[in-house]
Amino acid sequence: MNPNDLELLSAYIDGTLSAEERAAVESRLADEADLRRDLASLQATVSLLGAMPELRAPRDLRLTRAMVGPQVQRRPPIALFSALSAAAAFVLIALGVIGLGSTTLPAPDAAQVAVLATNTITAASLPQTLPPAPTESVEIVAESLAFEAAPGSDASDEASFSQRAGETSPALTATMMSTAPAPIMDAQPAAGNAMPTQPPMQIMQALGGAEMQAAPAEDVLNFAAEAEMAAPAAVEDVQESGMAAGSIVAAVPMPQGTLPMPTLAQLPPFPTQIRAEQPTDTLTNTPTDTATSTNTATSEPTETPVPTAAIQPTPQPPPVDSDGISQNTGSVILIVVGVLLLIASVAAVLLRRPR
Amino acid sequence: MVGKTRPTPDNEPTLIARAQRGDLDSFNVLIQFYQNSAFSLAYHILNDSDSAADAAQEAFINAYRRLSSFRGENFRAWLMRIVANQCYDALRRLKRQPTLSVSDLPDAEYDDGPALVDTGDTPEEYAERRQLAQAVQSCIGALPEDQRLVLVMSDVEGLDYAAIADSAQIALGTVKSRLSRARAAVRDCLQGFRELLPTAYRLISDEP
Numbered sequence: 017m018n019p020n021d022l023e024l025l026s027a028y029i030d031g032t033l034s035a036e037e038r039a040a041v042e043s044r045l046a047d048e049a050d051l052r053r054d055l056a057s058l059q060a061t062v063s064l065l066g067a068m069p070e071l072r073a074p075r076d077l078r079l080t081r082a083m084v085g086p087q088v089q090r091r092p093p094i095a096l097f098s099a100l101s102a103a104a105a106f107v108l109i110a111l112g113v114i115g116l117g118s119t120t121l122p123a124p125d126a127a128q129v130a131v132l133a134t135n136t137i138t139a140a141s142l143p144q145t146l147p148p149a150p151t152e153s154v155e156i157v158a159e160s161l162a163f164e165a166a167p168g169s170d171a172s173d174e175a176s177f178s179q180r181a182g183e184t185s186p187a188l189t190a191t192m193m194s195t196a197p198a199p200i201m202d203a204q205p206a207a208g209n210a211m212p213t214q215p216p217m218q219i220m221q222a223l224g225g226a227e228m229q230a231a232p233a234e235d236v237l238n239f240a241a242e243a244e245m246a247a248p249a250a251v252e253d254v255q256e257s258g259m260a261a262g263s264i265v266a267a268v269p270m271p272q273g274t275l276p277m278p279t280l281a282q283l284p285p286f287p288t289q290i291r292a293e294q295p296t297d298t299l300t301n302t303p304t305d306t307a308t309s310t311n312t313a314t315s316e317p318t319e320t321p322v323p324t325a326a327i328q329p330t331p332q333p334p335p336v337d338s339d340g341i342s343q344n345t346g347s348v349i350l351i352v353v354g355v356l357l358l359i360a361s362v363a364a365v366l367l368r369r370p371r
Numbered sequence: 372m373v374g375k376t377r378p379t380p381d382n383e384p385t386l387i388a389r390a391q392r393g394d395l396d397s398f399n400v401l402i403q404f405y406q407n408s409a410f411s412l413a414y415h416i417l418n419d420s421d422s423a424a425d426a427a428q429e430a431f432i433n434a435y436r437r438l439s440s441f442r443g444e445n446f447r448a449w450l451m452r453i454v455a456n457q458c459y460d461a462l463r464r465l466k467r468q469p470t471l472s473v474s475d476l477p478d479a480e481y482d483d484g485p486a487l488v489d490t491g492d493t494p495e496e497y498a499e500r501r502q503l504a505q506a507v508q509s510c511i512g513a514l515p516e517d518q519r520l521v522l523v524m525s526d527v528e529g530l531d532y533a534a535i536a537d538s539a540q541i542a543l544g545t546v547k548s549r550l551s552r553a554r555a556a557v558r559d560c561l562q563g564f565r566e567l568l569p570t571a572y573r574l575i576s577d578e579p
Binding site: 017019022023025026027030032057058060061062064065066068069070071072073074075076077078079081083084 | 395398399402403406407408409410411414415420421424427428431432435436485486487488489490500501504507508511522526527529532547548550551552554555557558561568569
């Protein structure tokens, strides 16, 4: 029989024809004996195939532990959600704090802006492929992110974590470099206090970036967009929130002409600090299926007093205009959403615990 | 495409949930229940007992590792799709060895072949069923592999077009055309075994 009719009858048997097609076939079947015969033999064949007896497996196919590898702590999706939402929560809170602090900030001078602007353009035009100099720093960042992942996590988590860190850090660094100068350029120029404000912003970005190690690239870009709306963070506000300001001061003498990449020494203390002040004791104490970077909080408490001792006072900047009020509202909203997200992620983890 | 209702093990959702948390013993209970089905599917596709057993076990290992992706749909269908994929890979590997074809493998012979699952037949009934099964299998085995895969998945295993298309990475239209050609080929091949076919089949296919 011709292939078209064959397919038609086959579909008729399976009931996949439209109502019109079905009616057309049935009309033809009433008239064409050959078609009826073909349909009958095909239908009988399909039924016979469906009635094939089950065969017996010739040997036991059950698995041994050796076949599947060692017991892997399964990372259920809910834990990933917790990790991502916790990371996003910290980002939002950090943004909110930055936003609140933006109303009382000094601005950098034009020279700093120009340097960072050129660095930004270089970085922004190469989002995925960084030049050799930052690559090295990217590796340092990746190492530090992977280092944070190492304590307390099992092999699979660490591998995936490091991989994510490695994947996201180029994007992070590109974003950090591209976002750092933008708010600085928006602010009104002022003399003298330029230097301290940029490194804090970069550190904030980098440290915020450290939070984002588990977050997708879109969050990083949103973070960049948010940061561009805010003016550079004040050093005092950073200090007041208990962050590792000493690392910020250490970053102050940032040489011009190099890309503003935070060094390894600057990265780890911040997550420690930021987690220490958040109500996330349960988060840090839960098993490895939560954001593994939180483990550093319990292991590095001694670093916190040292940086704060090194804090140097900066002069009080003049207040800004009324744009700061709407900015404040937005920042508060960010903080509230971040806190809610944090609560959600903690709750998700806690609810998973009973096994 | 046949719609079949098949039994499932007691407490299947519990077993699956435990297995998803790394309990290999629970997964092995599931394997015990499904291994004949998995082997059967693999044997229909690969036409060889050893290859089929290996493929089925590999499929179980894959399934265990991917349990987290099982989202509570039909476990049997999910498992059988993994078995079919494993067989598909095995077929492609066989294709790369030009001196060896599936029909050259042992067990392609008429009277060698896996045993049937015992369903309480008398020995005569068992022998009859087995003979018929082997005849049909030889017709299936004579099909080109692309057609064989689609036919077995659809008509022997009962998977739907979409599942087959997704599994074999082909278009829905391709599934339909391969299926129709495979059915016609098996029908024609079965004419050579008329004396073995159930009376009902012979009567139906002869109906004017």
